[in-house]
Amino acid sequence: MNRNGLCSALLKTGATKEECCNSNNESFSNSASVSWSEGELSPSSVFYMHVQGGVPCSRCRETCEGVKCGPNQKCVIRNGVPKCVCSPNCAAFRNQRGKVHHKGPVCGSDGKTYKSTCRLLKRSCRRKINLTISYYGSCKLSCSKLTCPSKKRCLLDQNMIPHCVNCSQRKCSSSSNNATMGFKGSLVKAVCGSDGLTYASMCDLRQAACQRGKAIPVAYKGPCKKRATCNSIRCSEGQSCLLELGSRKPRCVTCSKPRWCRKSRNDSIVGPLCGTNGQTSSLCAFTQFKKIIFNNIPAVCHFLNEYNAVCGIEFVGNLIEETRIVKLLLTQCDLFRGNRINLYDP
Template sequence: MGVSYETVKWTYTGKSLQSQSDRIPGRGGGLPSTLIRLHVLCLGHPPQTLIRLAFFSAGNCWLQQGRNGRCQVLYMPGMSREECCRSGRLGTSWTEEDVPNSTLFRWMIFSGGAPNCMLCKETCDNVDCGPGKRCKMSKRSKPRCVCAPDCSNVTWKGPVCGSDGRTYKDECALLKAKCKGHPDLEVQYQGKCKKTCRDVLCPGSSTCVVDQTNNAYCVTCNRICPEVTSPDQYLCGNDGIIYASACHLRRATCLLGRSIGVAYEGKCVKAKSCEDIRCSAGKKCLWDAKMSRGRCAVCNEPCPEQRPDEAVCASDNATYPSECIMKQAACSMGVLLEVKHSGSCN
C-alpha cells in the first residue's frame, strides 16, 4: 500500500479551525482509497502542526512471469513495486492494477495469469542465483538462472555412479543433475554403476552393498550399536531373523554385503497367513508363499511416470514397467513380488 504525506497547519481563531495544507507525493499514485486524519486541538496554545496520512491502493506482487508474459503465482496483493522488488529475487513481477479478489481469481484460473506484467529484474545485473548457478539472458531477452556448477576441482574425468543408481558421463554431469532438482544426489563411486560389488572401490571407510534390485551401493557401516532400551525397537528382518534395532539390522546388512530389509516391526512370529501379522498404519501384509512368511509393505504410493530403462523382471517371471508398478501389482494381489533383475524377463 503506497503512502502520501500531507502536512496540515491548523489554526484556532477562538471560534473555528482554519487549515493550510501542503501535499508531499508518495509512492502508489491513484485516488486515495482510505483517508486517516490525526486531529489534535490544544486550546490556548500556539497553532499545532499535524500530519495527515493518505493511503493509496498499490498493485500486486507475483513470484514469476509465465511464457505468455502474464504474472503467475500471486505472492502478495496490495503491495507497491518498491516493496515487491526489494528482495531482488529473479522472476518476481508486479502489476499496477488494484483489482478485487474475484478478478485475481479469474486471471489466475481462466487467463493464465495477470496482464500488464512487469518484471522486477530486466537484466542480470546484481542477480544472485545461488551456488552452482549463474544468471543468463534467455532468447526472449529475459534473465534466468541456469545450472553452472564449478567443476574446476573435479579430478576424475571418467563416468561415475550416482546415489540414485544412474551412471553419469562424469562428475560435472552429476553436479548439473543435482542442481536441476536432485539436491541429495552424490557420487557413490567412480566408474559405471555395477550389479555386483566386484571391482567397486568405495571411498573412505564405506562398504559396498548390493540392494534388492541387484545394484551396488557404497554405504557406511556402523560397527557399534547403542544398547537397546525398549522392546518397541525390535524388528523382524526379511530373512526371518529378529534384530534388536534398526541399527543392528543396518550393521548386519553391511557385513552381509546385500540388502536384508524389514518385514515388520516387532519380533518375528510363526504365521500361517497374513491374518497372523499386524502391520503398522499405512501398510498391508503381502504373503511370501515360497518362504511361508509375511511382509508389511506400503501400498498407497503413486508411481511417477516411468522411463523405458526402468523395467524389471519380477519373481513371478513377469516384466513390469518399473519396480513401483510391480509393487502396486503385488499389493493388489496380496502376494510378495521381488525384483529378480533389471530389464525384461525375456
C-alpha cells in the same frame, strides 16, 4: 515471471513497485524472476492468473546486479532479461572429491550413469533434487566388479542394485540383547528381519545390512516369533501380509502401483515393467493391494520369495498355485524390501 512473460504466482498485494521489488523477504526480492504489475489485481484477474497461466507484469530487475541465485546457479542475461541458470563449478567439485583428473562417467545416487560429473550436477540443479556421486565409473550390476571410494562399502539395495555407502560406526542406543530379554521399551523398537533374526531397532538392522553388504527387509515389527503366521502378526496400516516362498514365513509388505505403469483404454495396467535384472517384462502389474493383471485376467499374489513376487491365476475365486505361475519383477515398489537404500548414510 514465467517463460511467456506472465506472472503466475501472487507474492504480495497492496504494494507499490518499490515495496514489491525491495521487500525484506530475501527469498524472492533478490530473485531474477520477481515482477510487479501496475494497479491492484481484481479477483477475476487472480483467478485467470492461476487458470490461464498468468497475467501481464513487468520485471523488477533488468540487470544481474543484486540478483542472488540458488546453489550451483548464476545470473545471466537472456533475451534482454536476467535469469538464474544452472552453472555448477565442476572443477571445484572434483577437487573436493580428490578426483581432479577424472573426466569419465560417474554413477549417481539414483543408480543412473552420467557421462561426466558436470552432467550429474546439472541434472541435480535442474530437477532440484539431492543427487550425489555414488562412485566413479559406469553403474554396475553387482558388487563384484565395483571398487568403492575410501571408507565406503558396497551394499545391494532391495532391487539388487549396488551402492557405495558409509557404514556408520556409531553405536545404536539399544542392543540386540535388550530385545531378546524383553526389557521395558525394547519390544516396541525391535523388528524382525526377513533373515529370521530379531534386531533391537532399525538402527541395528541397518548396521547389520551394511556390514553384510546386502539390504535386510523388515518382516514385521517386534521380535521374531517361532511359529509366526499372517494371523499372528500385525502389519502397519496400508500393508499386507504375504508368505515367503519356500519358508512360508510371513512378511508385511507394501504393494503400491508403480508410477511408470501405463493405463490402457479399459483402465487395465499394461506396458513394460523393469526387472531386477535390468530387462523388461509385461506379464504382470499391480492394480491394488495384492492384485495384479495377467493377460487381462485378475490374479492374486500369494507367495513372496527373496526378490520376486510369484502370482497365480485366479478362476472363479479359486487360486491355482501350479498353473501358469509367473514372476513379477518390480524395481520401484517396496514390495520386496521394508527398508530402502536411502535409510543408509550416503
